[in-house]
Amino acid sequence: MKQSVLDAPVRKNLIFVLPGLLLYSAFVLGPILAAIYLSFTEWNGIARPDFIGFSNYLSLLTDSNFVTALKNNALLMVFYCLLPLFIGMAFASIVRSLKGREQMAIRTLLFMPYIMPSAVLGIVWHWLYNPAFGPINQILKSVGLGAIALPWLGDFNFALPSVGMVATWYYCGFCMVIFLTGLQRLDPSIFEAARADGAGAAYTFRRITLPLLLPEIRIVLLLTIIASIKSFDLIFTMTRGGPANSTLVPNIYMYQLGFQLNRYGYAAAVAIVGAILIFTVNYIVHRFVRPADGGSR
């Protein structure tokens, strides 16, 4: 049999993957390793880094700002993960029942926010939320609801939900598309069988649709959880973590520590904790949200 060039020994074939490997090492693996190293040091970005062991991590445990950032992030997960998941599923059910051009139009409209850079959306929403001349408050005032025309991004209680709602709006179209493909994957006759057996819409959703969409739910959870822990640009362009740290999240805190306070070692520790957090939450999702259709015995 004729041998392919790829049948050569591994060390010879290494040359084919070397360019990619070099780029990966330079721009991904190297910075990761550097960040891990930096997290064990105290470094102002100019002088030589001083190795301080786990001091940065220990300090994080008692850092009230970091705890606030984690709490805010936990709350943001509701807006990044749960709301888009439920709204996306509802949208998918509605859009699936539409036909032809109507379906395509609605699907495109709902998905459109996702194709925009989130930093741009942050700037647009910052303007929409503007207390003085932003359209949201203008509309509220014009319909007689001026009393609730708040300074949304300036209010300590409402800033985080306001930013979160933008994230929900941004991700629900994406979730809808994932669920739509999931629904299209399912054999329509199982829903007809359920109907013929007398199952109502709610019962069918609970006993059939939901369990069969678990693979999509898992994907959505994984991606939105990663997005929520990585969240930076939307918050940076809308509130920069304010007012009074009410929208502070680990990534914003890391930015402030590194690029404003020149505490690169401490900032790296925040980044590493964020990465560990992503791995942990994703492991939990992987472990507990499993496809329900069973494998081999």
Add this chain to the structure above:
Amino acid sequence: MGHLKLQAVTKTFGNVEVIRATDLTIEEGEFVVFVGPSGCGKSTMLRMIAGLEEISSGTIAIDGRVVNDIAPVERGIAMVFQSYALYPHMTVFENIAFPLRVAKLAKGEVDQRVRRAAELLKLSDRLEYKPGELSGGQRQRVAIGRAIVREPSVFLFDEPLSNLDAALRSEMRVELSRLHASLGNTMIYVTHDQIEAMTMATKIVVLRAGRVEQVGSPLELFHKPANRFVAGFIGNPTMNFIAAEGISSSAEGATVRLSTGLELKLPVNGSIESGEALELGIRPDDLVLGGADAQIEMTPEVVERLGNQSVVHGITKTDQPLCAVIGGDRPISPGRPTRLGFDVAKAHLFRNDGTALERRVDLQSLVAD
């Protein structure tokens, strides 16, 4: 229980009339098969009976009750789908129990009914398995089990065997016939496979382009097809059609002249006119090698040897394609002209519009002991 009556039932999708006004009565305990080519409306008809598709006009009555606006679950029907429609995340037990859980039956009752159905369908040792772990035949039996536990008056089957291989299909055909014999319920079965229709049905409904072409017993459809379409659709290989011209008709039958020049007197009812364009139909199995009442010369082109029989495809002198099924031990080879004969009593005669002149066949004598 299980009497069904369709009166002037139609179905339109937009401007397309997929089911034309149909009247059909199905008696209690019958095994009725809807058969026809793809797109003839047989599945739509079944879905309308099930209540999964609304009817455009007419009435459907089950056991004397008009069910046009009644939900599927309240019609007293249970349906088995082509793709089995099993819930992949549920065990066999839960799949079969699903309609009973929907109906909120007591746990003990659910358990009892599911185990009874599983025993009947030889699934007792598979109750804790999931559909993905079962063979095609077992999945099909689970789907049937889910229908059985509801104790419906009418079972509806939508091409349930089409996803199975040939051997399993023939096994399941026998199992379904046994099931019908043991349950005694009315069963309506959709298929495009005429072998399934002929072997299982007590009554066959042949459909074409949304219209019922003929309703009758398998033997009636085979021996007395109402028209050329039914004659061609029922029977494998399909019937040979040879152009003919009417000469005269009398009490003994109709005299015609074939395109090959042969003159024949066929024992059929109805009169024909001299010069009327007709078609003679003869089934490949009714052609024999050598002498008989009527003879046609054919040059075999392809001989398919099946062992016990050979299927011969060839052409006549007038370039008329012809197919014959002869004994597997008879000498025949491609390219060598062969004389085939047939008994005129077995021939069919069709008018130009496709309608058949009724053959004089006593169907009772065909099924008598």
